Amino acid sequence: MNILFLGTSCMVPTKERNASAIYIDYGGEGILMDCGEGTQRQLNIAGIPRNRVKKILISHFHGDHMAGLIGLLQTMGNEVQNQKVMLFGPKGTKIFMNHILQCCHFDLQLDLVVEEVTPKGVETFYENEFYILQASELDHGVPCIGFSFIEKDKIKIDMAKAKKYGLTEGPLIGKLQQGKDVEFKGKVIQVKDVSHKIRGKKVTYISDTMFTEHCILLAEQSDLLISEASYTSKLEEKAKEYKHMTAQQAAYVANTAQVKRLILTHLSQRYKTGTEVLEDAQHLFDNVEVAYDFMKIKL
Numbered sequence: 001m002n003i004l005f006l007g008t009s010c011m012v013p014t015k016e017r018n019a020s021a022i023y024i025d026y027g028g029e030g031i032l033m034d035c036g037e038g039t040q041r042q043l044n045i046a047g048i049p050r051n052r053v054k055k056i057l058i059s060h061f062h063g064d065h066m067a068g069l070i071g072l073l074q075t076m077g078n079e080v081q082n083q084k085v086m087l088f089g090p091k092g093t094k095i096f097m098n099h100i101l102q103c104c105h106f107d108l109q110l111d112l113v114v115e116e117v118t119p120k121g122v123e124t125f126y127e128n129e130f131y132i133l134q135a136s137e138l139d140h141g142v143p144c145i146g147f148s149f150i151e152k153d154k155i156k157i158d159m160a161k162a163k164k165y166g167l168t169e170g171p172l173i174g175k176l177q178q179g180k181d182v183e184f185k186g187k188v189i190q191v192k193d194v195s196h197k198i199r200g201k202k203v204t205y206i207s208d209t210m211f212t213e214h215c216i217l218l219a220e221q222s223d224l225l226i227s228e229a230s231y232t233s234k235l236e237e238k239a240k241e242y243k244h245m246t247a248q249q250a251a252y253v254a255n256t257a258q259v260k261r262l263i264l265t266h267l268s269q270r271y272k273t274g275t276e277v278l279e280d281a282q283h284l285f286d287n288v289e290v291a292y293d294f295m296k297i298k299l
Contacts, residue, residue, distance in 0.1 A: 039068035059207030077109030138209035151200030
């Protein structure tokens with residue numbers, strides 16, 4: 001799994017930071033979390049073909065998190081017609097997307113599936129054989145949700161143990177990797193006898209929100225927590241007024257949820273570097289970094 005930060009600014013983009021967008025590459029499939037203005041250009045600069053994007057997760061419909069949709073969808077449709085793209089967002093997403101598609105001459109050439117996610121607590125809204133997508137409601141004054149990408153556990157075959165049963169590479173090993181017991185030379189070989197599980201990775205994205213217990217529940221046991229940190233704790237009252245979190249509050253979430261690594265994003269333009277934001281978080285959580293545009297993470 002590779003994660004690329006395409007935009008790390010708060011509402012106003014700067015010379016160094018574009019509006020919010022994060023790209024996850026999982027086995028060649030692209031999942032885009034938020035799509036601020038200029039996202040498709042950021043994809044270009046990063047050398048990522050737009051049509052790798054198969055799923056788009058929109059946290060909320062403030063412009064700095066979705067204004068890049070119209071250009072991205074048009075370009076994707078021009079390059080590969082009838083490609084299926086799934087777009088998930090909070091309550092109201094279908095109305096907003098209908099408005100977006102009618103705001104200019106828009107010949108949509110994608111098979112665009114739009115679904116609204118209205119979780120009560122932490123809920124799964126998509127699942128396939130490789131991963132699960134979960135969401136939880138956030139508190140930002142408008143319908144807003146956070147997301148978790150959870151890779152399913154994998155079965156790793158211990159070939160030394162398998163060979164003791166006479167098994168070598170082949171179809172039976174494939175079945176064992178799928179979690180199925182097999183029969184060989186009249187004897188049933190159970191998966192648990194020749195394998196161990198590799199725990200899947202979990203990545204959580206907490207977009208714009210004031211602190212809420214839902215942040216902790218969604219982030220629980222994440223390998224990586226990506227969280228907004230619009231302000232430092234010196235501006236906690238401003239953060240509360242605009243329903244954002246401080247860096248220290250994001251660190252509290254990381255600490256309480258027992259995550260392994262925290263990356264802060266969505267910085268106010270007032271912070272010319274990430275130093276002040278980083279130091280604010282380090283009071284409560286050690287393994288923390290401040291994101292920058294085109295920062296890459298491999299899990």
